[in-house]
Amino acid sequence: MIKKAGKKWLIATLGMCTALTVSVGAATFGDNDEIPANAAEKEVEDIIDLSKGIKESVGQPNGDAAGNALNFHFKNVNMADGSYLEKLMGDYVVVSTASASKTVTQWTSDAGGTRAFRMAVYGGGMYLMCENNVLSVDSIQYVTFKKGFTLYEGTDGTDGDWVFTRTASTKVEGTEFPSDLKLYVNRTAGMYQYAAASLSIASAPAKTSYTTGDTFDPAGMTIAVATETNGTKTIAVSSAMCTADLSEAGEKTVTISYGGQTVT
Structure with a gap:
């Protein structure tokens, strides 16, 4: 007997066998999915590279080794090193x-003018570095790039700071964000994810039968992520997003985590 209850995924014993079956209710989508008014308009995903990890190398050895930074990567840019980007884009x-949400500028202002962040660029990336113990990098849960955020690279003949020899003051054309982008810092996966307002199951996994002690396989499964800033996205589910205990026969719940939200 296969049991299904609301949005829960249930693993049920079939007769006296030890085989386990996962039953998933798949969501359906109508004709109301959002379509950009101008399909040719550049989107934030055309500018920032969300396939890169939060600590993935930007290319500046000292910057990469810094323990106080979040690393962001961008597409189709090769920037001259530059610091003080926070003065332009703070x-x-x-x-x-968990306790506060402020712009980079506000964090510094509320610290009495003590520099809270260094924003520096190099090659295809940007470092967001926590400075002067205003807050710990490990305390950061979300980073939001507001509409109008633009990259600036180092300008020859100017002075930067630390290992960034120039000031970030030359605009990098084609990098202005057309909309807000709020990202969740998923340290377990080591990746940035869209900040989620809610999650729902979009498609079931290919494998639906298990024996006791197996590991849940999410291949083929997707979730619909209602993001806080960028509409609804369909995301493929990875093992790192799943929590499931298949050690015993019976009804089990599989929990999917993404973007600061969960769905079961």
């Missing part, structure tokens, strides 16, 4: 912890 980046 109002366009919001850093959120």
